Each structure stands twice: as structure tokens, then as C-alpha cells.
Amino acid sequence: xxxxxxxxxxxxxxxxxxxxxxxxxxxxxxxxxxxxxVPKTVALRFDTVRTIAGGRMPDIRALLGVxxxxxxxxxxxxxxxxxxGGPGTILNIGMNDEKAAHLAKTxxxxxxxxxxxxxxxxxxxxxxxxxxxxxEGPITPRLAKAAFxxxxxxxFPQDPAEQMAEVLRSMARAWEGTTARLLxxxxxxxxxxxxxxxxxxxxxxxxxxxxxxxxVQFASPxxxxxxxxxxxxxxxxxxxxxxEGEAQFIVTDTRGxxxxxxxxxxxxALKAAGALMRERLREEMQIEFTLMNGQLSILDAxxxxxxxxAEVAITVALAEDGIITSDExxxxxxxxxxxxxxxxxxxxxxxxxxxxxxxxxxxxxxxGKIVFSASAAQAMASQGEPCILVRRETSPEDIRGMHAxxxxxxxxxxxxxxxxxxxxxxxxxxxxxxxxxxxxGRKKTLTVxxxxxxxxxxxxxxxxxTGDVLVGAPAMVEPALGGAFATLMDWADAARDxxxxxxxDTPEDAAxxxxxxxxxxxxxxxxxxFFDPARLxxxxxxxxxxxxxxxxxxxxxxxxxxxxxxxxxxxxxxGQPVTIRLFDPPLHEFLPGDRDGIRALxxxxxxxxxxxxxxxxxxxxxxxxxxxxxxxxxxxVPEIYEMQARAIFExxxxxxxxxxxxxxxxxxxxxxARREVExxxxxxxxxxxxxxxxxxxxFTYRLGVMVETPRAALRAGEIAEHxxxxxxxTNDLTQMTYGLSRDDAGxxxxxxxxxxxxxxxxxxxxxxxxxxxxxxxxxDRGRRARPDLIISICGEHAGQPSAIAFCRKAGFxxxxxxxxxxxxxxxAAAQLSIQDRQLQADPHRLDEERL
Numbered sequence: 001x002x003x004x005x006x007x008x009x010x011x012x013x014x015x016x017x018x019x020x021x022x023x024x025x026x027x028x029x030x031x032x033x034x035x036x037x038v039p040k041t042v043a044l045r046f047d048t049v050r051t052i053a054g055g056r057m058p059d060i061r062a063l064l065g066v067x068x069x070x071x072x073x074x075x076x077x078x079x080x081x082x083x084x085g086g087p088g089t090i091l092n093i094g095m096n097d098e099k100a101a102h103l104a105k106t107x108x109x110x111x112x113x114x115x116x117x118x119x120x121x122x123x124x125x126x127x128x129x130x131x132x133x134x135x136e137g138p139i140t141p142r143l144a145k146a147a148f149x150x151x152x153x154x155x156f157p158q159d160p161a162e163q164m165a166e167v168l169r170s171m172a173r174a175w176e177g178t179t180a181r182l183l184x185x186x187x188x189x190x191x192x193x194x195x196x197x198x199x200x201x202x203x204x205x206x207x208x209x210x211x212x213x214x215x216v217q218f219a220s221p222x223x224x225x226x227x228x229x230x231x232x233x234x235x236x237x238x239x240x241x242x243x244e245g246e247a248q249f250i251v252t253d254t255r256g257x258x259x260x261x262x263x264x265x266x267x268x269a270l271k272a273a274g275a276l277m278r279e280r281l282r283e284e285m286q287i288e289f290t291l292m293n294g295q296l297s298i299l300d301a302x303x304x305x306x307x308x309x310a311e312v313a314i315t316v317a318l319a320e321d322g323i324i325t326s327d328e329x330x331x332x333x334x335x336x337x338x339x340x341x342x343x344x345x346x347x348x349x350x351x352x353x354x355x356x357x358x359x360x361x362x363x364x365x366x367x368g369k370i371v372f373s374a375s376a377a378q379a380m381a382s383q384g385e386p387c388i389l390v391r392r393e394t395s396p397e398d399i400r401g402m403h404a405x406x407x408x409x410x411x412x413x414x415x416x417x418x419x420x421x422x423x424x425x426x427x428x429x430x431x432x433x434x435x436x437x438x439x440x441g442r443k444k445t446l447t448v449x450x451x452x453x454x455x456x457x458x459x460x461x462x463x464x465x466t467g468d469v470l471v472g473a474p475a476m477v478e479p480a481l482g483g484a485f486a487t488l489m490d491w492a493d494a495a496r497d498x499x500x501x502x503x504x505d506t507p508e509d510a511a512x513x514x515x516x517x518x519x520x521x522x523x524x525x526x527x528x529x530f531f532d533p534a535r536l537x538x539x540x541x542x543x544x545x546x547x548x549x550x551x552x553x554x555x556x557x558x559x560x561x562x563x564x565x566x567x568x569x570x571x572x573x574x575g576q577p578v579t580i581r582l583f584d585p586p587l588h589e590f591l592p593g594d595r596d597g598i599r600a601l602x603x604x605x606x607x608x609x610x611x612x613x614x615x616x617x618x619x620x621x622x623x624x625x626x627x628x629x630x631x632x633x634x635x636x637v638p639e640i641y642e643m644q645a646r647a648i649f650e651x652x653x654x655x656x657x658x659x660x661x662x663x664x665x666x667x668x669x670x671x672x673a674r675r676e677v678e679x680x681x682x683x684x685x686x687x688x689x690x691x692x693x694x695x696x697x698x699f700t701y702r703l704g705v706m707v708e709t710p711r712a713a714l715r716a717g718e719i720a721e722h723x724x725x726x727x728x729x730t731n732d733l734t735q736m737t738y739g740l741s742r743d744d745a746g747x748x749x750x751x752x753x754x755x756x757x758x759x760x761x762x763x764x765x766x767x768x769x770x771x772x773x774x775x776x777x778x779x780d781r782g783r784r785a786r787p788d789l790i791i792s793i794c795g796e797h798a799g800q801p802s803a804i805a806f807c808r809k810a811g812f813x814x815x816x817x818x819x820x821x822x823x824x825x826x827x828a829a830a831q832l833s834i835q836d837r838q839l840q841a842d843p844h845r846l847d848e849e850r851l
Contacts, residue, residue: 004058004059004062005048006044006045006048006058006059006063007042007043007044007045007048007058007063007199008021008042008043008045009040009041009042009043009066010025010028010029010032010038010041010042010043010198011029011032012029012032012033014029014043016029016043018080019080020045020046020047020194020196021043021044021045021046021078021196022043022046022077022078022079022080022194022195022196023078023079023080023081023082024076024077024078024079024082024196024198024300024302025041025043025078025196025198027281027300027301027302028041028043028198028300028301030280030281031277031298031301034273034276034277034280036273036276036298037295037296037297037298038297038298038299039200039201039202039203039297039299040066040067040200040201041198041199041200041201042063042066042067042198042199042200043078043196043197043198044058044168044196044197044198044199045196046080046194046195046196047194048197049168049171049172049175049194049195049196049197050172050194052168052169052172053169053172053173053175053176057165057168057169060161060164060165060168061161063164063199064094064160064161064164067199067201070094070099070102071094071201071202072092072093072094072095072099072115072201072202072204073092073093073094073160073164073199073200073201073202074089074090074091074092074093074199074200074202074299075089075090075093075164075167075168075171075197075198075199075200076089076197076198076200076300077089077171077175077195077196077197077198078195078196078197078198079184079189079193079194079195079196080189080193080194081187081188081189082302082303083187083188084184084187084189084193085180085183085184085187086171086175086195087170087171087174087175087180088126089238090122090123090126090127090167090171091118091119091122091202091237091238092115092118092119092122092202092237093119093160093163093164093167094160094163094164095115095116095119095120095163096157096158096159096160096163097158098158100112100113100115100116100141103115107204107206107207107208111206111235113140113141114206115204115206115237116141116144117139117140117141117144118237120135120141120144120145120148120156121135121144123148123156123163123166123167124144124147124148124151126170127166127167127170128152128166128170129170130148130151130152131151134147134150134151135147135148144156164199168197171195171197172195172197175195200299202237203290203292203297203299204237204290204292205235205236205237205290205291205292206235206236206237206292207292207293208293209292209293209294210234210262210263210266210291210293210294211234211235211290211291211292211293211294212232212233212234212235212236212241212259212290212291213232213233213236213237213238213239213240213241213288213289213290213291214230214231214232214233214241214250214259214288214289214290214291215230215231215239215241215242215286215287215288215289216228216229216230216232216250216270216274216286216287216289217229217230217274217284217285217286217287217304218271218274218275218278218284219284219304219306219310219313219314220310221304221305221306221307221310222307222309222310222477223307223309223310223313223480224306224309224310224311224312224313224314224317224484225313226317228250228251228271229250230249230250230286231247231248231249231250232247232248232249232250232258232259233246233247233248234248237290238288239288250267250270251267263291263294266291266294266296269296270287270289270296273287273298274287277301278318278323279323281301282318282323282324283303283318284303284304284306284314284318285301285302285303285304286301286302286303286304286305287300287301288300288301288302307340307348307477308337308338308339308340308341309340309341309477309480311333311337312333312337312338312341312484312485312488313483313484315329315332315333315484315488316329316484316487316488317484319491320487326491326495327495327834329488329491330488330491330492330495330827330830330831330834331831331834331835333488333827335801335824335825335827335828335831336824338485338823338824338827339363339364339465339824340465340477341479341480341481341485341823342363342364342427342479342481342820342823343363343364343365343427343429343464343465343479343820344364344365344366344429344476344477344478344479345364345365345463345465345476345477346365346461346463346465346466346470346474346475346476346477347474347475347476347477348477349475350474350475350476351474352468352470352474353470353471353472354468354469354470354471355448355451355454355460355469355470355471356434356436356437356448356451356469357431357434357436357467357468357469358409358410358431358432358433358434358435358467358469359413359414359415359420359431359432359433359434359467359746360431360463360464360465360466360467361413361414361415361417361419361420361423361424361430361431361432361433361464361467362408362420362423362424362427362428362429362430362464362820363429363464363465363820364407364427364428364429364464364465365407365429365461365462365463365464365465365476366386366388366406366407366428366429366461366462367386367388367406367459367460367461367472367473367474367476368380368385368386368387368388368405368406368407368459368460369385369386369387369388369456369457369458369459370387370388370390370446370454370455370456370457370458370459370460371387371388371389371390371401371405371456372389372390372391372439372441372444372456373401373441374389374397374398374399374400374401374402374404375401376401376456377389377401377402377404377405378400378401378404380404381404381405386406387404387405387406388405388406388407388408388409388460388462389401389402389404389405389407389408389409390408390409390410390437390439390446391408391409391410391411391419391439392410392411392412392439392441393410393411393412393413393417393418393419393743394408394410394413394417394418394419394422395418395589396418396527396528396531396585396589396590397531397589397590398419399422399528399531400531400532400533402419402422402423402426402428403426405428406428406429406462407423407428407429407430407431407462407464408423408428408429408430408431408432408462409430409431409432409434409437409460409462409469410430410431410432410433410434411433411434411435411437411439412432412433412435412743412744412746413432413433413743413746414432414433414742414743414745414746414749414761414763415432415742415746415761415763415764415796416731416734416735416742416763416795416796417432417433417742417743417746418743419432420432420796421731421796421818423464424796424818424820424821425503425504425505425509425818425819425820426509427512427819427820428464429462429463429464429465430462430464431462431463431464431467431468431469432746433746433747434469435746435747436448436449444456446458459472459473460472461473461474481515485823488827489516489517489823489826489827491830492823492826492827492829492830493517493826493830495830495833495834496826496829496830496833497808497829497833498804498807498808498812498813498814498815498829498833499519499520499792499813499814499815500518500519500814500815500816500817500822500825500826500829501518501519501520501521501522501523501577501579501792501794501814501815501816501817502516502518502520502521502522502816502817502818502819502822503521503522503523503524503525503794503798503816503817503818503819504521504523504524504569504819505524505525505526505528505529506528506529506565507565507568507569507572509819510569510572510573511572512819512820513819513822514572514573515819516819516820516822516823516826517822517826518576518819518822519576519577519814520573520576520577520578520579520814521569521573521576521577521578521579521816522579522727522792522794522798522814522815522816523579523581523667523727523794523816524569524578524579524580524581525581525584526562526580526581526582526583526644527583527584527585529561529562529565530558530590531590532561534561535558535561536590537604538554538557538558539554539558539590540590540591540601540604540605541554541605542554542555542558542640543587543590543591543615543619544605544607544612544615548639551637551639551640552639552643555639555640555642555643556643558643559643559646559647562643562644562647563646563647563650563651563654564651565647565651566580566647566648566651566652566655566664567651567654567655569651570651570652570655570656570662570664571655571658571659574659574660575659575660575661575662577663577665578662578664578665579665579666579667579704579725579727579794579816580644580648580664580665580666580667581667581669581706582631582634582640582641582644582645582666582667582668582669582680583633583634583640583641583644584629584630584669584670585629586619586621586624586625586627586628586629586633587619587628587633588616588619588620588621588624589624591616591619592616593616598612598613598616625732625735625741626736629669629670630668630669630670630671630708631668631669631670631671631676631677631680632670632676634668634676634679634680635676635679635680638683641680641683641684642683642684642687645666645683645684645687645688646687646690646691648664648666648701649664649687649688649691649699649701650691650695651664652664652699652701653691653695653697653699656699661699661700662699663699663700663701663702664701664702665701665702665703665704665724665725666684666701666702666703666704667704667705667706667725667727668680668703668704668705668706669706669708669729670706670708670709670732671705671706671707671708671709671712671719672709672711672712672715673711673715673719674715674718674719674721674722677705677719677722677723678722680703681703681722684703688701702724702725703722703723703724704723704724704725704726704727704790705719705723705725705726705727706727706728706729706794707726707727707728707729707733707775707778708728708729708731708732708733708736709732709733709736710733710736710737710774712778713728713733713774713775713777713778714774714777714778714781715781716777716778716779716781716782716785717781717782717784717785718785719782720781720782720783720785720786720789721785721786723782723786723789724789724790725789725790725791725792726778726779726782726789726790726791726792727791727792727793727794727816728775728778728791728792728793728794728795729794729795730766730771730775730793730795730796730797730798730803731763731795731796731797732795733771733774733775733795734762734763734766734767734771734795734797735763737767737770737771737774738762738767738770740762740763742763745761745763749761749763763796764800765797765800765802765803766797766800766802766803766806768802768806772806772810775793775806775810776810779791779810779811779812790813790814791810791811791812791813792807792812792813792814792815792816793807793812793815793816794815794816794817796817796818798815798816798817798821798825799815799817799818799821799822799824799825800828801824801828801831801832803815804825804828804829804832805828805832808829808832808833815829
């Protein structure tokens with residue numbers, strides 16, 4: 001073994017560490033420990049590569065001396081984590097006129113010429129960054145060297161030491177480049193992440209017997225099922241088999257030639273190596289190998305590439321086979337990987353004709369015909385035609401159309417816009433803030449500058465996982481919720497230590513939440529129940545009522561409808577807690593804004609158009625999101641909350657007769673003062689007493705507050721005196737804390753993030769420093785006043801792993817998120833709990849050896 005301060009020959013006992021030499025170096029050492037046939041390899045440390053980038057070279061001739069005279073070598077990158085990337089591999093270093101002449105005698109002139117041209121091309125284009133055009137096509141070594149000399153004004157270097165020095169210098173500097181640095185930082189790499197380099201003896205893959213190169217793995221990259229996949233290319237090197245059309249299969253296949261047909265013993269050896277790696281390295285590995293005259297060499301092994309579905313299947317299988325623990329299986333899977341299992345996705349192999357891009361507001365992908373209104377979406381759905389609802393921005397009036405559509409695309413809005421929030425709750429793909437769109441509602445056209453015009457009925461695809469809007473209908477991958485996914489969720493439930501509830505507004509939402517196994521409903525937004533056409537007319541009658549008696553009469557007609565909704569919801573949740581938010585939006589959202597809608601409403605109410613228009617105008621506000629909504633309506637128009645409270649209590653009695661007792665949780669929105677809570681609580685308690693008296697039935701309920709204003713957080717101590725729970729609505733709390741419109745911030749947010757004003761979009765990632773401090777203050781002051789106070793979060797941040805980490809640390813009881821975010825939240829919560837347990841058991845725990 002040769003070891004110097006600059007490099008170390010990899011042997012089973014050499015001092016090779018992931019933190020100093022990189023992931024690939026450590027993996028090769030493990031392969032050697034398994035007695036697998038790995039060519040001789042020398043590892044350069046991170047600090048050595050940094051000095052190379054700075055201009056100081058190690059002793060290159062001594063390095064080459066490790067391999068002996070005339071050896072052909074490759075250089076591979078070895079970053080600390082495989083996902084952090086690194087420069088591509090350079091093969092056949094040391095190739096020159098003398099070596100080519102020798103290979104011509106031993107392997108034939110054509111093989112020697114092919115190797116020489118390949119190296120000249122790689123050296124010129126990938127190392128020295130010369131124009132690739134001069135080295136394309138079927139050329140000879142002489143022509144390739146001439147092209148090199150024409151570009152460089154010097155002959156192609158013949159000295160292997162000079163070649164090696166230039167390769168090492170190029171790869172070291174490439175790692176320090178701006179693009180490479182940004183790419184690895186996007187994968188979570190620290191600013192000072194190091195790169196190791198591996199110099200490895202070439203296994204040529206060219207010879208008279210069975211010779212070539214291939215890549216194989218023993219789990220499907222799409223599904224994770226156990227089967228050999230990969231390609232083999234005779235008389236080839238590196239990963240050429242993955243790109244060449246003439247590549248063959250690894251194992252016998254009816255579709256064409258395979259390596260197993262001509263070299264069954266070698267394929268058996270590969271299978272044995274794969275099984276050994278799975279057991280000892282505790283991972284499904286992708287193996288890069290060569291055969292030279294039938295002799296097997298394993299050049300590299302990396303975690304096999306895989307889809308999210310395969311990631312879960314492979315990891316769960318490893319745990320079920322006892323190779324890893326269930327805790328480790330949970331920790332291995334990034335939470336947002338689950339989005340690929342919960343929704344249809346565009347196939348990774350499909351071609352993508354991108355029409356425009358926006359904000360990836362709700363994951364998944366869907367294809368359908370363009371429609372520009374909720375009514376058109378409903379009509380299309382009634383004919384069994386999938387459609388994409390395209391709007392400038394959506395409003396509560398569009399909810400029925402969103403239910404009918406396969407996906408939603410909006411010109412305006414961001415991650416917490418109306419379209420994004422409702423789409424995530426419905427499990428619909430959504431792209432919002434596609435600002436380059438030009439919508440014409442009258443002509444029913446959609447235009448993107450530089451592209452053709454799209455009309456209603458044209459087919460597009462919305463990819464809410466990437467933010468892309470695609471032309472046409474690419475191939476899709478279907479969701480997978482059974483098997484390994486269900487097992488993983490069972491393990492996560494057993495490991496997590498914080499409650500996970502769902503935001504569910506309808507029985508359909510509740511059914512989806514139950515499918516994912518929630519601890520209850522943490523937010524039911526009752527206003528969404530009023531947008532059914534049959535209810536909307538009655539709702540509008542209530543809004544137009546001139547006095548409390550007329551309002552109460554209209555609400556009496558809504559009461560049985562609302563009660564029926566709550567009965568179904570309570571029965572579906574089978575005694576689990578259900579938190580019902582009282583009516584929140586401003587009343588004008590229930591009224592039409594266009595001329596045709598106003599005329600239709602006038603006819604329905606038998607009122608003059610002028611009177612209807614005047615009433616609608618009187619309800620308009622300069623800033624409705626900060627106007628007459630939430631508890632302010634409950635205080636000034638108390639009949640609405642009284643009707644809802646009666647519906648809740650009557651539904652509680654009815655639902656409790658057929659199952660576990662129901663204990664509803666009634667939440668007051670947009671509170672900013674204790675007196676608001678006192679007024680609403682007094683009326684709700686009075687309605688409860690009336691219902692008890694009228695029915696002769698007793699029941700229990702809890703009244704709480706949705707903390708959405710900074711003042712509510714600051715005055716949480718006195719508000720908690722009248723509240724059983726506080727639930728932080730972080731959508732509005734973030735909006736009010738920052739003074740940002742969540743629907744308009746998308747226009748400048750990317751510039752703010754890029755220039756470091758905000759580290760992340762605060763509507764996407766919870767601002768734990770600012771908004772989080774308000775939440776801490778609110779929770780602490782609330783619990784000082786009432787120690788048994790239940791604390792939770794029900795805003796869109798609740799499904800984010802970073803927000804769950806904050807809530808656990810702050811002692812919150814549960815988080816509540818959209819149904820389709822529940823699995824992500826469960827997995828994140830389980831990971832945090834496991835990590836805490838491991839840290840408590842071993843505060844100095846290191847994960848140095850993990851691949």
C-alpha cells in the first residue's frame with residue numbers, strides 16, 4: 001500500500017473516509033473488503049484537490065508509478081454525498097502514439113484507433129473545453145491530433161504525466177465553478193463541500209474474447225421490484241451501454257441479445273456481487289463493470305437511480321428482509337419523495353414540450369382540454385371529458401369547477417393563493433403564477449409570447465410537481481398507495497410523536513384524509529359548503545336581507561343543509577376530533593361580478609337590476625382580506641354564527657347516536673381581541689343551552705381561536721382565558737406579519753430570494769425567525785394563562801418538514817395540513833422523532849460510513 005499526504009492506494013485496510021476522500025472512494029474500499037474484483041485505485045483527498053485547483057500539483061510521476069509503466073488510467077470524482085455530483089469520468093489517460101502502436105499489435109488496429117480517438121476527443125472537449133465540432137464524426141487518430149494542434153497551436157501531449165496533470169487540474173477547477181457550486185448547494189451541500197478524485201487502472205473492455213462494458217442493477221428503477229435491469233455493449237468502455245442503440249440486455253430476454261447468452265458464468269458472478277452488496281452495503285447498488293477476454297472487473301458501484309415509487313419499495317424491502325431496521329428505512333426516504341406516489345406524474349422518459357412555466361403549487365400531473373370557466377369545466381366533466389381549468393385567478397365561486405377539472409392553471413397567485421390551497425386539498429395538480437400567459441376570456445384563448453394561440457378544447461398537461469405547462473399529452477406514471485407505501489406509513493405512525501390532522505372541507509376530503517390515516521380534522525372551512533348552486537341562491541338571499549329577521553329566515557333554510565354536512569362529516573370521522581372553523585370570507589365573494597351574473601341574480605331574487613348592483617357595490621371593500629370577514633362578521637351579523645353553531649350541535653347529537661361520542665371543536669377565525677371571543681362564546685354557549693333544552697340531550701364541545709393576526713399572538717394570554725385551543729393559521733399570519741399579499745407576492749418573490757432579502761418564500765417555508773417568534777410568544781403566553789391549552793398549526797405550512805420540526809420543538813400538540821400532504825407530514829414527523837431518540841441515546845452519533 002502506498003500512502004502519502006496527497007493520495008492513498010485504496011486497500012481493505014487503508015485510511016479512507018467519506019469525510020476526507022468522498023463517497024465513491026469509501027464504496028470502492030468496501031467492495032475490496034468483499035473480495036470483489038476492483039482494479040487498482042488511488043484516492044486523492046479533498047484538501048489535495050483544493051490545492052490542485054489553487055495551482056499546486058502533487059508528484060504526478062510518483063502517482064503514475066503506483067500503476068507501473070504504460071498503464072492506461074481513468075479519473076473519477078468522489079464527492080462526500082453522491083447527490084452532490086462532480087465532474088464526469090475521463091478514460092484512457094496515458095494513451096499516446098507509443099501505447100496505440102502497442103495496442104494495435106495486441107488488440108488490433110481498429111480497437112487501438114478507437115481508444116485513441118476517444119481519448120483525444122475527451123481530452124480536448126471535456127478537459128481543455130475546446131469546440132466539439134472539430135472532433136465529431138468517424139475520424140482517425142491522425143485527423144484528431146491535427147484538429148487538436150489547429151486549435152491549441154501545439155501537438156497533442158504524449159507524456160502521460162502531462163495528460164494526468166491537466167485532467168486533475170480541470171476536474172478540480174470544475175468543482176469550484178459557479179454552476180457546479182449552485183447545483184450542489186441545491187442538493188443541500190455546504191459551501192465548503194470538498195471533492196475527492198480517484199485514479200483507477202483501466203479495464204479496457206476490448207479484447208479477442210468476451211469483452212465490453214455494462215451497467216446493471218437488480219431492482220427496477222421504476223417500481224423497485226426485484227429484477228435485473230441494465231445494458232451491455234460488446235467491445236466498449238465506461239457507460240456507453242446506456243446510450244448506444246446497439247446495447248444488449250444483461251440477462252436472457254426475448255426482446256433481443258443478452259450478455260447471459262454468451263457469458264452465463266460472468267452474469268452469475270454479477271448477480272452474486274449484487275446480492276452481496278445488498279446484504280453488506282445495505283443498499284441496492286448499480287454496478288459498472290467490464291469484461292476483458294471474459295475476466296470480470298467491477299469499476300464502480302453507486303446507489304441505483306430510482307423513482308420515488310421505487311425508492312419506497314426498495315427501502316421497505318430492505319427492512320422487511322432484516323438488512324436495515326424500520327427506523328433506518330424511515331430515515332432514508334426524503335418526505336417529499338412521497339408526492340410521486342400520491343399523484344400521477346409525467347413519465348421521466350416522456351418528451352416535454354414546455355409551453356410555459358409557473359409556480360409548482362400542487363404536486364402531480366394531469367392532461368385535459370382547456371376550459372376558461374367553472375361552468376365549462378362542469379359541462380366538460382358531465383360528458384366524461386377531462387379538462388384543465390385555466391383562470392386569471394380563482395375565487396370561491398370556482399370551487400365546483402375545480403372539483404370537475406383534472407388540474408388548475410392560473411396566471412396570478414403563489415403557493416398560498418386560493419387556487420393553490422384548494423387544489424392541494426382536492427389533490428389536484430396546480431400551476432399558479434404563470435405570468436407569461438395571456439388569457440382572453442371572451443375569445444377563449446390562451447397565448448404565450450412566441451408560441452401559437454391555444455383555444456378552448458385544446459389539450460395541455462399541467463405538471464404541478466415542476467411548474468411546467470406542457471403541450472399535448474405525455475406519457476404518465478400512475479400513483480401507488482398500497483404495498484410498501486402502506487407499510488411505510490404504519491412504521492411512521494408508530495414512530496411519530498406529534499398529531500397529524502387534515503384540513504378537510506367536505507365529506508370527500510374527509511374520506512381521503514381517512515384513507516391516509518389521520519388523527520382527526522384540524523380545519524374544516526365551512527364556507528366551501530355554501531357554493532353548491534342550490535345553497536348559493538339562499539346564501540345570496542341572506543346577504544340581501546334588510547333586517548335580522550329576514551336574515552334568520554334565509555339562514556333557517558341553510559340550517560338543515562349545513563347540519564346534514566356535519567352529520568356526514570362526524571360519522572365519517574368515527575369519533576375523532578373535528579375542528580370546524582366558523583364562516584370566514586367577506587360576503588361579496590358570494591355575489592356575481594359580471595353583468596350577466598347580476599341580471600341572473602336579480603331574476604332569482606325578483607329585484608331590480610339596479611338595486612342588486614347597488615347592493616353588490618355597497619359590499620365592495622378596498623382591502624377585503626382585512627375587512628368585514630371572520631369574527632367581524634360573527635359580531636356584526638351574529639345570525640350566521642348562531643345558525644352554524646345550531647347545525648354543529650344538532651349534528652353532534654345525531655352522529656353520536658350511531659357511534660363514538662362526538663366532541664366538536666368550534667374555531668373562531670381572524671380574532672384580534674379578547675372581547676370578540678367573549679361575544680361569540682356567549683352566543684355559542686346560548687345556542688348550546690337551547691339545543692340541550694329542546695332535545696333533552698347533553699353533549700360536549702370545545703371553543704377555540706384561529707390565530708391569524710399578530711395581535712392575537714401577542715394577546716394570546718387573555719384570549720386563552722376563553723379558549724380551549726389555539727390553532728395558528730400561518731397563511732394569514734405570514735401575510736399580516738410581512739405586510740405581503742400572498743396572491744401578489746409571486747411577482748417579485750423570486751427576485752427577493754435570489755438577492756438574499758428572504759432566504760425562502762415565506763409562504764412556502766415557515767419563517768421561524770419572524771412568524772415563528774410570534775407563534776412562540778402566543779403559545780407560551782396562552783399556556784401560562786391556561787396550562788391545558790391545546791396548541792396547533794393549520795396553515796399550509798403544516799405539511800412542511802421544517803415547520804413540523806418547529807412545532808415539535810415548541811411543544812405543539814398537532815399539525816393539520818391538506819389531505820395529500822398528510823403522508824409527507826407523517827414521514828417528516830417520524831424522522832424527527834427517530835433522530836431525537838438516536839441523539840439522546842448517543843449524542844456523538846456519526847453517520848460517517850453511510851453511502
